Amino acid sequence: MHGAPFQWAAIFHKTDLAFDRGVDGLAFYNSGSKKTNHDLPCKVSCGHCGSRIMDEGRNMVLLFPGLLHFDEEEKREKFDVQMHIFYKQRVVDLPDGRPKWAALDEKSELMDELLDDEKSEKISVSKATESSESAKRKRTA
Numbered sequence: 001m002h003g004a005p006f007q008w009a010a011i012f013h014k015t016d017l018a019f020d021r022g023v024d025g026l027a028f029y030n031s032g033s034k035k036t037n038h039d040l041p042c043k044v045s046c047g048h049c050g051s052r053i054m055d056e057g058r059n060m061v062l063l064f065p066g067l068l069h070f071d072e073e074e075k076r077e078k079f080d081v082q083m084h085i086f087y088k089q090r091v092v093d094l095p096d097g098r099p100k101w102a103a104l105d106e107k108s109e110l111m112d113e114l115l116d117d118e119k120s121e122k123i124s125v126s127k128a129t130e131s132s133e134s135a136k137r138k139r140t141a
Helices: 073-077 116-140
Strands: 010-013 026-029 043-046 052-054 060-063
Touching: none
Parallel strands: none
Antiparallel strands: 010 060, 026 043, 043 052, 052 060
């Protein structure tokens, strides 16, 4: 769990990933059994500091690319955002030209990005709400 409004994650086949030192230094947690053994699916963390690294499933891995360091720009670019999933439940708009799926990619509706006038209307409503709440706080203080 995390409190971030969204999560940048790369999802790919487990066969495309290898750790140079095997599982040394990794810690595992299966939330179903609430045990710290390597039962799939599981959460994988750094065994030293506890930072979450990825979620490991039976066939796929959900990895957090922000943890990776690349020597070459070309390798880093392979982790650029390709699409947004569950965009219908977003908390912020991401007008980046990438496909936005209402739920899980091609199994759901492809959504449009907000148009410029819709964005400014949404921002105006948001600012008006903030101003109203600020005025209420001042009156009650």
